[in-house]
Structure formats: structure tokens, C-alpha cells
Amino acid sequence: QVQLAESGGGLVQPGGSLTLSCAASGSFFSSYAMAWYRQAPGRQRELVARIGRSEDTEYDDSVKGRFTISRDKDKNALHLHMNSVKLEDTAVYYCNGAPPRWTWGQGTQVTVSP
Numbered sequence: 001q002v003q004l005a006e007s008g009g010g011l012v013q014p015g016g017s018l019t020l021s022c023a024a025s026g027s028f029f030s031s032y033a034m035a036w037y038r039q040a041p042g043r044q045r046e047l048v049a050r051i052g053r054s055e056d057t058e059y060d061d062s063v064k065g066r067f068t069i070s071r072d073k074d075k076n077a078l079h080l081h082m083n084s085v086k087l088e089d090t091a092v093y094y095c096n097g098a099p100p101r102w103t104w105g106q107g108t109q110v111t112v113s114p
Contacts, residue, residue, distance in 0.1 A: 001025075002102040004095055009108030016085055020108055022078040022095030030073045035098035036080045038091035039107075049080060050098045062088070085112045 008020040020036070033052045039045040049069035050058045057069055068081040078095050092107040 004102060004105035006093060006095055006105050006108040009093060009110045011111045011113060012082075012085055013114060014086060014112055016112075018082045018085065018110060020080040020082065020093055020110070022080075022105075024076060024078075024095075024102075030071070032101070033098040034069075034071065034078050035096060035100075036067075036069060036078070037094045037096060037100075038089075038110075039094070040088075040091040043091075045094070047098070048093070051078070052098075082110070085110075087112050 003025045005023045006020060008018065010018065012018050033050060035050040036048045037045050038048050046060065048060050048063055049067055051069045051071050059067060066084045070079045070081065080093065082089065089110060090112045092109050094104055094107045096102055096104060
């Protein structure tokens with residue numbers, strides 16, 4: 001059973017930066033496309049950023065140029081570097097495969113507030 005654990009969330013002011021991390025049991029990160037997703041209150045979960053097996057990346061238009069997804073194969077970890085955050089980035093952030101293939105973790109809350 002794969003277990004995903006997100007961390008790094010918190011309270012950040014608009015324009016600030018935050019880095020999220022995702023750890024998983026098992027050495028498989030390099031074998032799958034991975035992604036960060038987020039779910040804001042009252043909204044459906046949405047894909048934010050994706051990294052393919054060849055390290056190609058894709059971003060939702062809402063975060064393009066501000067967020068960067070990266071993968072540390074040695075540490076079996078996935079990261080999301082968030083810069084110039086906006087109020088609308090407030091959400092619970094999750095990692096999973098792209099497309100999702102494992103049970104969702106608890107997520108990590110990101111709150112952007114003045």
C-alpha cells in the first residue's frame with residue numbers, strides 16, 4: 001500500500017514563497033508521472049503542476065511562471081516551489097500520480113492571507 005505524505009504548508013502573505021514536499025513509501029517516484037493537486041473550499045480538486053518521467057513539466061495557467069515542480073529521485077520526494085503566491089492559491093495541496101493512482105494523503109494546508 002503506497003502512502004503519500006504532504007508537508008510544508010502554512011500561512012503566507014501575498015507575494016511570499018513556500019515550498020511543499022511529498023514523501024512516499026517505496027521507491028517508485030522515478031517510474032511514474034507525478035503531480036501536485038489542490039482543493040479550495042467549495043471547489044473540486046484540480047491539477048496544479050505535473051512532472052513526467054522524462055522530467056518534462058506542465059502547469060495550470062493560474063500558476064504558470066510562479067510555481068515550480070521538481071522531483072528528488074534519490075530521496076524519493078516531490079516538491080512544489082511556490083513563489084509570488086496569491087490569495088486564490090489558498091487550498092489544501094496534495095501529491096499523487098498523474099493521473100492519480102494511489103489513495104490520497106491528508107494534504108497540506110496553504111493559506112495566503114495579508
